[in-house]
Amino acid sequence: MGEPPDRRGFLKVATCCVGGGVALAAGVPVVGLLVDPAGKQTVSSGKDPFDLGALSRFAVGAPPTRVEIVAPVVKDAWTAATNVVLGAAFIQRTTPDTIVALSAVCPHLGCAVGFDAKAGNYLCPCHDSRFALDGAKTTGPSERGLDPLPVKVVGDRLELTWVRYKLGQTSREPA
Amino acid sequence: MSDREAGGPIAKLATALDERLGARVPSVIVGGASFAYTAGAILTFLLVFEALTGIALAAFYAPTGSDAWASVAYIEDQTTWGHFVRGAHHHGGGAIVIVAGLHLVQTALAGAYKRPRELVWWLGILLLMLVLAWAITGYILPWDQAGFWANQVEVGIAAGTPIVGDRIKELALGGNDYGNLTLTRFYALHVGLLPAVVTALTVLHIKLARRHGTTSIKSGPDAPRWPDQTLRDAIATAAVVALLITIVVSSGGAPLAGPADPATAYDARPLWYFRWLYELRELAGSAEQIAAMVAPAVVGGFFVSLPLLDRKPDRAIKARLLWLGAMAGFLALIAALTMMSFARDSSNTELAERQAKAEIHAARARYLAKTNGVPASGAIDVFTTVPMYTARTLWAKSCKGCHEDAPPGAPADQQRKGPRIGPGHGNRVWLAEFLKAPSGDAFWGRTKLGKDPDAAMPAYEATPEAVADMAELLYAESGAMDIDKAKQERGKAAFETACGDCHSLEEGVAGSGPGLAKLGSRDWYFHYISNPHAAVNLGDKSEMPRFDQDLTVVERDALAGYLVWLRTATAQDLAALGPL
Numbered sequence: 006m007g008e009p010p011d012r013r014g015f016l017k018v019a020t021c022c023v024g025g026g027v028a029l030a031a032g033v034p035v036v037g038l039l040v041d042p043a044g045k046q047t048v049s050s051g052k053d054p055f056d057l058g059a060l061s062r063f064a065v066g067a068p069p070t071r072v073e074i075v076a077p078v079v080k081d082a083w084t085a086a087t088n089v090v091l092g093a094a095f096i097q098r099t100t101p102d103t104i105v106a107l108s109a110v111c112p113h114l115g116c117a118v119g120f121d122a123k124a125g126n127y128l129c130p131c132h133d134s135r136f137a138l139d140g141a142k143t144t145g146p147s148e149r150g151l152d153p154l155p156v157k158v159v160g161d162r163l164e165l166t167w168v169r170y171k172l173g174q175t176s177r178e179p180a
Numbered sequence: 181m182s183d184r185e186a187g188g189p190i191a192k193l194a195t196a197l198d199e200r201l202g203a204r205v206p207s208v209i210v211g212g213a214s215f216a217y218t219a220g221a222i223l224t225f226l227l228v229f230e231a232l233t234g235i236a237l238a239a240f241y242a243p244t245g246s247d248a249w250a251s252v253a254y255i256e257d258q259t260t261w262g263h264f265v266r267g268a269h270h271h272g273g274g275a276i277v278i279v280a281g282l283h284l285v286q287t288a289l290a291g292a293y294k295r296p297r298e299l300v301w302w303l304g305i306l307l308l309m310l311v312l313a314w315a316i317t318g319y320i321l322p323w324d325q326a327g328f329w330a331n332q333v334e335v336g337i338a339a340g341t342p343i344v345g346d347r348i349k350e351l352a353l354g355g356n357d358y359g360n361l362t363l364t365r366f367y368a369l370h371v372g373l374l375p376a377v378v379t380a381l382t383v384l385h386i387k388l389a390r391r392h393g394t395t396s397i398k399s400g401p402d403a404p405r406w407p408d409q410t411l412r413d414a415i416a417t418a419a420v421v422a423l424l425i426t427i428v429v430s431s432g433g434a435p436l437a438g439p440a441d442p443a444t445a446y447d448a449r450p451l452w453y454f455r456w457l458y459e460l461r462e463l464a465g466s467a468e469q470i471a472a473m474v475a476p477a478v479v480g481g482f483f484v485s486l487p488l489l490d491r492k493p494d495r496a497i498k499a500r501l502l503w504l505g506a507m508a509g510f511l512a513l514i515a516a517l518t519m520m521s522f523a524r525d526s527s528n529t530e531l532a533e534r535q536a537k538a539e540i541h542a543a544r545a546r547y548l549a550k551t552n553g554v555p556a557s558g559a560i561d562v563f564t565t566v567p568m569y570t571a572r573t574l575w576a577k578s579c580k581g582c583h584e585d586a587p588p589g590a591p592a593d594q595q596r597k598g599p600r601i602g603p604g605h606g607n608r609v610w611l612a613e614f615l616k617a618p619s620g621d622a623f624w625g626r627t628k629l630g631k632d633p634d635a636a637m638p639a640y641e642a643t644p645e646a647v648a649d650m651a652e653l654l655y656a657e658s659g660a661m662d663i664d665k666a667k668q669e670r671g672k673a674a675f676e677t678a679c680g681d682c683h684s685l686e687e688g689v690a691g692s693g694p695g696l697a698k699l700g701s702r703d704w705y706f707h708y709i710s711n712p713h714a715a716v717n718l719g720d721k722s723e724m725p726r727f728d729q730d731l732t733v734v735e736r737d738a739l740a741g742y743l744v745w746l747r748t749a750t751a752q753d754l755a756a757l758g759p760l
Contacts, residue, residue, distance in 0.1 A: 048356060048357035059725075059729070074443070089558075090443040114333045115332045116333070117329075117443060146461070146462075172336055
């Protein structure tokens with residue numbers, strides 16, 4: 006009671022400052038560590054194109070062939086695994102020289118799309134989006150059609166570059 | 181106080197303790213005890229129950245991409261109480277959502293959100309939301325198809341948030357994609373942060389509820405909490421536990437789908453308490469992103485703002501029909517959407533087929549995990565532990581189409597094109613049959629070679645004994661040990677005249693027909709698969725593609741080993757290998 010009010014005020018501010026400093030000392034490293042992976046390439050596989058085998062494997066005019074994209078090595082934070090299935094693609098050889106490769110990742114929310122042989126189109130099992138043979142969306146909530154993947158014929162082999170695109174938007178941006 | 185002090189030694193001890201602890205706060209239920217006040221006790225019990233079952237599960241669980249599924253399958257199939265404890269933990273979470281929901285409705289009906297209890301109400305709503313988030317963080321931990329794909333959708337919705345969506349996704353996944361850091365993150369949330377926060381808020385919620393007392397719905401004489409109310413709490417909790425155990429046992433515990441596989445489609449469905457949102461998204465079509473974000477915000481916002489909207493002190497139901505009606509409307513909508521979602525699925529026969537397949541897949545994975553163990557390389561590799569996995573996979577991919585009979589009713593372009601290969605291929609019986617009719621349907625019959633009488637091999641027309649002798653000679657080339665020497669010698673004597681024009685038994689030598697040295701051995705199969713068009717094999721008469729570029733040495737050798745195994749295998753042996 007005998008203390009002058011400005012002294013009390015100083016004590017209050019000082020307590021808050023010291024306490025805030027302690028909170029920062031504890032909080033900065035913890036939050037810093039927790040947000041560390043944001044923006045990092047924590048799961049990575051080589052960017053080289055994948056060899057899908059001999060071109061003759063894909064018959065002209067046949068229904069789409071589902072191929073698994075198998076990365077020789079995938080680094081996942083602290084582990085390295087060999088022959089990891091990254092996802093799948095559908096390959097269709099419409100003419101001897103035209104290869105259509107579609108990612109089986111649904112552009113809506115990332116579920117794995119299957120080929121519905123009965124209906125002759127693609128179906129996503131999560132929210133029932135359907136896609137025509139050329140990948141165009143026909144029904145369902147997906148914002149865009151299936152994503153085409155770059156393919157190249159090297160000699161008599163077919164090579165594919167695996168790309169993951171951002172989900173849930175009309176434009177096609179690599180993730 | 182005086183009648184407590186007058187008690188026996190235990191009461192005296194309690195009093196002495198309380199003098200030091202100060203924990204015993206006399207608590208009185210205004211208007212008398214009631215079963216209507218038991219929800220808080222049930223929820224507290226369920227939270228403790230989830231903590232205990234959770235700790236037991238955590239003692240077995242490994243939150244890494246390669247081990248998570250394996251450890252959960254181990255808990256399920258190879259521990260004494262694991263199946264029950266995991267089932268109880270899973271359904272216990274559902275029980276919390278139900279009881280908390282009822283508690284919320286009951287509180288609203290009693291008008292207990294009104295001044296001065298707004299904070300109790302808001303804390304309760306916050307706790308319910310945290311419990312729902314808790315369930316989401318737990319659903320992905322088994323790293324099975326169900327949790328993995330449901331999480332893709334949930335994180336996908338969060339990633340649709342304007343501006344910060346991408347950041348949210350990176351923080352949730354622990355980087356750019358699903359992996360080890362995703363699991364450790366959700367695990368840290370599930371067993372670290374959320375329990376701590378929920379515990380702290382629950383303590384505060386109870387403390388504040390006690391401070392304000394129950395909003396009395398009875399008008400009898402006041403009763404002490406202990407033991408009048410606590411007995412009712414215990415009975416109600418026991419009833420819930422009995423119901424929970426019944427559900428755990430009758431539902432077969434918690435589901436566990438096959439290991440997470442980013443390449444295989446799966447019909448992801450959220451936990452049942454999110455099904456109304458799932459259905460709303462289905463109905464909303466292209467506006468679904470809005471539905472997924474706006475609907476929970478509207479419902480949550482309504483409950484949060486209830487004490488602000490309905491400020492009159494009157495707690496009579498009649499005076500609050502508008503607000504209670506709105507609440508009833510929301511709840512009815514949620515219930516209707518939930519039922520619609522389940523009805524939609526149950527009327528979808530194609531979905532049922534896919535789900536049945538997924539269940540077989542999951543059961544297979546668990547069977548293999550239990551019998552063979554899960555490779556350290558990851559749960560998905562559990563399928564590679566079947567006998568001769570590499571060879572059989574290659575067979576299914578590269579050979580089966582031409583060398584196995586198609587199932588009945590298959591279209592013409594899927595029919596077998598080459599010689600049939602199956603159990604017993606290359607054994608004595610097979611060789612004898614081949615010698616008698618090389619262009620028979622099971623042999624070269626479906627090939628150009630078999631259809632061309634000039635190029636095709638003529639049948640070996642001889643007595644059954646002579647055919648058997650020749651078969652023995654060729655059979656011995658495979659390296660088999662059970663050779664009848666006498667027969668082999670007789671076969672050899674006949675070979676030069678009968679076969680020598682086109683074939684040779686000398687290594688590396690071919691005539692117009694393939695060389696037969698080491699026929700049917702692993703080495704021979706390896707070279708034949710590598711290049712059927714080699715001069716020592718069928719030359720340009722073969723229609724089979726060469727595989728020395730598409731398959732590695734190891735792969736071709738594995739196939740050759742499989743073909744050797746087939747020679748002595750029966751159809752039962754083949755079936756005993758199980759599906760791939």
